[in-house]
Amino acid sequence: MNLILKKTWQVVFYSLLISVVALIQASFINNLPGWLQDINLLLITLVFALFFYDFRTAIAVALIGGFWSEIFSFNFFGFYLVVLFFTLIFTNWILRTWLTNRSLYSFLVLIFLATLFYNLVAAFMLYWFSDASASFFVWRWPFWSVLAGQVFWSELAGLFLFGLAASLTRRFKPFFLEKN
Amino acid sequence: MFKNGKYKISIYFALVVLLLIILHGLRLLTPLENFLTVATQPISVRFYDWSSSLRNSYSANRDRTALRQQVSNLSAQVATLTVANSQCLQIQNENVKLRSALNFLDTNHFKAVVARIIARQAPTDEGNDILIDRGRSDGLQPGLGVVSETGVLIGKIVSVKDHSATLCLTTSANCQFAASILNQSQTQGITSGDLGLTIKMNYIPQLDKIAPGDMVITSGLTGDIPHGLLIGRISQVYNTSNEVWQSATIEPTADLKNLTVVSVILP
Numbered sequence: 505m506n507l508i509l510k511k512t513w514q515v516v517f518y519s520l521l522i523s524v525v526a527l528i529q530a531s532f533i534n535n536l537p538g539w540l541q542d543i544n545l546l547l548i549t550l551v552f553a554l555f556f557y558d559f560r561t562a563i564a565v566a567l568i569g570g571f572w573s574e575i576f577s578f579n580f581f582g583f584y585l586v587v588l589f590f591t592l593i594f595t596n597w598i599l600r601t602w603l604t605n606r607s608l609y610s611f612l613v614l615i616f617l618a619t620l621f622y623n624l625v626a627a628f629m630l631y632w633f634s635d636a637s638a639s640f641f642v643w644r645w646p647f648w649s650v651l652a653g654q655v656f657w658s659e660l661a662g663l664f665l666f667g668l669a670a671s672l673t674r675r676f677k678p679f680f681l682e683k684n
Numbered sequence: 685m686f687k688n689g690k691y692k693i694s695i696y697f698a699l700v701v702l703l704l705i706i707l708h709g710l711r712l713l714t715p716l717e718n719f720l721t722v723a724t725q726p727i728s729v730r731f732y733d734w735s736s737s738l739r740n741s742y743s744a745n746r747d748r749t750a751l752r753q754q755v756s757n758l759s760a761q762v763a764t765l766t767v768a769n770s771q772c773l774q775i776q777n778e779n780v781k782l783r784s785a786l787n788f789l790d791t792n793h794f795k796a797v798v799a800r801i802i803a804r805q806a807p808t809d810e811g812n813d814i815l816i817d818r819g820r821s822d823g824l825q826p827g828l829g830v831v832s833e834t835g836v837l838i839g840k841i842v843s844v845k846d847h848s849a850t851l852c853l854t855t856s857a858n859c860q861f862a863a864s865i866l867n868q869s870q871t872q873g874i875t876s877g878d879l880g881l882t883i884k885m886n887y888i889p890q891l892d893k894i895a896p897g898d899m900v901i902t903s904g905l906t907g908d909i910p911h912g913l914l915i916g917r918i919s920q921v922y923n924t925s926n927e928v929w930q931s932a933t934i935e936p937t938a939d940l941k942n943l944t945v946v947s948v949i950l951p
Contacts, residue, residue: 527724531731537742563697571704575717576728582705589701593694 522565526572542654546573548661550588551595551618555605557667559596566592574583583629591622608666615662619655623647634657779834781945788835789947794910796831796947797822802848812853812880814839816946819847829902829909829949836863837902837913838946849948853940854915855880862905863915865898865932872903873896875915875934883916883934890930894921900934908951 526631529545536543546569554562573584595618603610627641641647707713782798789796799822803815817826828841830851839853840861852859858879863885865871869890878884888894898918906910916934923930 523724524727527727528731529730532735535732535739537739537746540738560691560828563693567697567700569790570701572720574708575720579706585701585704591915592697651746 512664518564519568522549522568523572526569526576529569529575530573531591537655539635539657542650543657543661544654545621545661546588547591547618548658548665550592551611551615551662552665552669553609554592554595554599555614559592562596563591579630580633583626587622587626587629590625591618594618594621604660608663608670611666612659612662615658619658623654624652625680725948761802778944784833788833790832792835794947795950797824797950798947799849800945801943812858813842813850814853814943814946814949815917816849816851817847818948819845819849821846823950824849824948825908827909828951829906829911829913830946831949832938832943833945835914835948836936837909837915838936838938838940838943840906840909841948851946851948853877853880854883854936855940860906861909861915862903862912863900864903865892865894865900865918867892867894867898869893872905873932875900878933882919883936885918885932885934886929888930888932889930890923890925892930894918894930894932896920896937908949913949 525545525602531546533543534541546565549563549569550565553565566584570585570588573588574581577584595614598617599610599614600604602613605611631641702839704713708717714899715819729854783785786798788794796820799816799818801814802817804812815831824841824844826841830839830841832838837854839851839859840848843850847948852874854861854877857879858877860874860876863871863873863875865873865885865888869892871888871894873885873888875883875885883900885900898917900915900918902909902911902913902915916936918932919935921930922932
C-alpha cells in the first residue's frame, strides 16, 4: 500500500514538475529577450529524463509537457506532441544504439542531436502544414542561426544539469576495479 | 531499435498522441484545456511578468547602449555637417557678393572682370597687397581700379602676370588716387594709404569747407579709374591756419579685411 502511495505521489510530483517546466517554457522563456528565448527547456528535460531515468519517464515528459505546450501553443494542436514523439523515438534510438548513459559526452551529444532533430522536424511540420508557400527552411539563414544558438545554450544547460545530477548521485562517480 | 517491449510502449505513446489530437478535434478536450488555462493563469501571469521585467531591463540597457552609440554617431555627423555648413555658408556668402558685384556692374554699365583673391601679403606699415586669380590674359593691366562687391573702390592693379595680378589697397601708402569730396565745392585731392589702416587725403585747399562724414569718391583723373567710385567717408579733418593745404583722414567704406571677390574695372 505504501509503495502504491509512494508511486502515486511520485507520479503526481513529476507530473506537476513537468507541467511547471512547460509553463516556464511557454510563459517565461519564450518571452525572454535575445538568445534566452532560444532555450528549449522542455526538450532538455526530455533528454534529461531519457538519460537519467528511462524511456517510460521520457514518454511521460513528452506527453505531459507536449500537452501543456499545445494549450499555450500558437500552432495547430498536436504539433508539439508529434514533434516530441518523433524526437524521443530518435533520441532513444541514438542512446540505445550508439551511446552510454553514464558519460557527460554522451549526454551532450544526445542534447545536440535531439535539438537538431527537434528543430528539423518542427520546421518541416510547420513548412508542410502551415507555411508551404514560403521558401524551404533549410535555405534560410535565420533557421540555422537560431538553431546554432539553441544548440549552444542547450549544451550549456546540459552541462549544468549533468553537474547537478553528478553532485547529487553516485552514478557518475568514477570507479576502479581492484585486484585482490 | 527497441528492446523488451519498448516497441509496444512507443506504439502506445503514438496512440495516445493520436487520441489526444482526435479528442481535441472533437472538442472533447476543450473543458480540460479551459480548466488548465484558467487554473494556471496566475502562475503564467507571474512568469510572464518576470520575463517582461527582464526583457524591459534588457531593452533599457540595450537602448542605453544604442543611444550612446547614436550620440557618438551623431556627434561625428554634427562635426561633418558643421564643416559642410561652414562651406555652404562660405559659398552662400560668396554668391551674395558675386550677385552684388554683378548688380553693381550692371547698374553702372561698367565693363569688369570678377576675380577671386588667392593670396594676401602679410600686413606691414606700407599696407598689404593682394593677389587675384585674373591676369593679363583676362585683359588686366596696371593702374586699373578694383572695387568690392558693393562697388566701393578698394585698390588698383599694380602688377600683372598672365594669370594673376597684384593690387594695392586704398589703405596702402603706395596706393594713390585722385579723389573728390562730395561737398559743395566738389573738392579735389589725392588719397593715399596710411599705415595700412586708413586713407589720408592731402592737398585739400584751405578755403574749401569739408567736414567729417563727407563722402569721398574717385575724381576720374587717375588713369583708367572711372569717376564716381566711392572710396570712403571723412572721419577727421586736419586744418591749421598757417598751412596752405588741409588734410583729412578717410575711413574706408569697404571692409578690406574680409574681401573674397573683387571686380577689376576695365577701361
